[in-house]
Amino acid sequence: MSQPAARVLSSGMRLPPLPTIRELVKLYKLQAMKQLSQNFLMDERLTDKIVKSAGRIDSNDIVLEVGPGPGGITRSILRRQPQRLMLVEKDQRFGETLQLLRECAAPLNIQLDIYHEDILRFNIEQHVPDTTQRLHLIGNLPFAISTRLLINWYADLAARRGAFRRNDTCMTLTFQKEVAERICAPLASEQRCRLSVMSQIWTQPVLKFIIPGKAFVPKPQVDVGVVKLIPLKQPKTQLPFSLVERVVRHIFSMRQKYCRRGYSNLLPPEEREEHTHLLFERADVKDTLRPFELSVEECLRLATVYAEHVAAYPEVAKYDYRAPK
Numbered sequence: 001m002s003q004p005a006a007r008v009l010s011s012g013m014r015l016p017p018l019p020t021i022r023e024l025v026k027l028y029k030l031q032a033m034k035q036l037s038q039n040f041l042m043d044e045r046l047t048d049k050i051v052k053s054a055g056r057i058d059s060n061d062i063v064l065e066v067g068p069g070p071g072g073i074t075r076s077i078l079r080r081q082p083q084r085l086m087l088v089e090k091d092q093r094f095g096e097t098l099q100l101l102r103e104c105a106a107p108l109n110i111q112l113d114i115y116h117e118d119i120l121r122f123n124i125e126q127h128v129p130d131t132t133q134r135l136h137l138i139g140n141l142p143f144a145i146s147t148r149l150l151i152n153w154y155a156d157l158a159a160r161r162g163a164f165r166r167n168d169t170c171m172t173l174t175f176q177k178e179v180a181e182r183i184c185a186p187l188a189s190e191q192r193c194r195l196s197v198m199s200q201i202w203t204q205p206v207l208k209f210i211i212p213g214k215a216f217v218p219k220p221q222v223d224v225g226v227v228k229l230i231p232l233k234q235p236k237t238q239l240p241f242s243l244v245e246r247v248v249r250h251i252f253s254m255r256q257k258y259c260r261r262g263y264s265n266l267l268p269p270e271e272r273e274e275h276t277h278l279l280f281e282r283a284d285v286k287d288t289l290r291p292f293e294l295s296v297e298e299c300l301r302l303a304t305v306y307a308e309h310v311a312a313y314p315e316v317a318k319y320d321y322r323a324p325k
């Protein structure tokens, strides 16, 4: 094993000497598990760059890292010295390597809490009961759950709950490059999809940089994009999240067709044609645009008129065009 190097912190303090991540993975035989989408980042310059993308981290802030694995990004976060670092890692095998980092954090007065839990079930409010401290969400996300996690977080953001009780909780996360590009895709771009609109209703997403697949161990099939998602101070809608999600999902369910096609499936067949036409008129949206040509505002106007329609005809809310006849 090579001689561990002490790392200088921004404040001039040092992280105690530690074996490299590569050495720890070898030492503890931490082979990556495909079913947990494990791809490790060993390059400290890249982990530092991810954490730098999160912006300023103050000594009073809390950082929650999703899936720290052997702890590469965790080390970069520790070097920024938040008040508290919460690690949510499903795989118990990383217990010892994370424990090692907890020992390094203690003399720096950083509270490091390790939770061996599933981030999709993790109750942030229970572990951070008050909102006096700013929270940063950071993670090299497991590909298998990244979109689901993001949609869950948008639901929390819309309801101002969980990690989003304050309006300044930013997310700095990795995605497969194509997904990262879709999240940020502007109006009329080829990549624009449901995830672009959902992301841009509640946040301002910024594609920070691309990490080539070869930087990970094992190397994934794809490159990876680092995205910072900044919650909008003024949300673009007050409509319930589930209603907006339903409308946007239907609009984009037929990407290549006119947007009225997917939208019309929100309505039962007997009223479909007549009411689709009326709702587009009321929303002042051209029904022959393709879904990717619709602005966030147009999607939200379509959601608003649908909400009004459902208020007038409550049984329509239960209609599911995919349900068995």
Ligand code: SAM
Pocket (backbone or CB within 6 Å): 036, 037, 038, 039, 040, 041, 042, 066, 067, 068, 069, 070, 071, 072, 073, 088, 089, 090, 091, 117, 118, 119, 120, 140, 141, 142, 143, 145
């Ligand atoms: N942060 C490490 C790095 O950059 O080298 C590991 C990143 S790896 C892509 C994803 C990590 O998320 C793994 O450590 C995996 O065990 C963990 N993970 C997978 N599913 C999870 C879940 N549902 N909740 C919490 N952690 C999860």
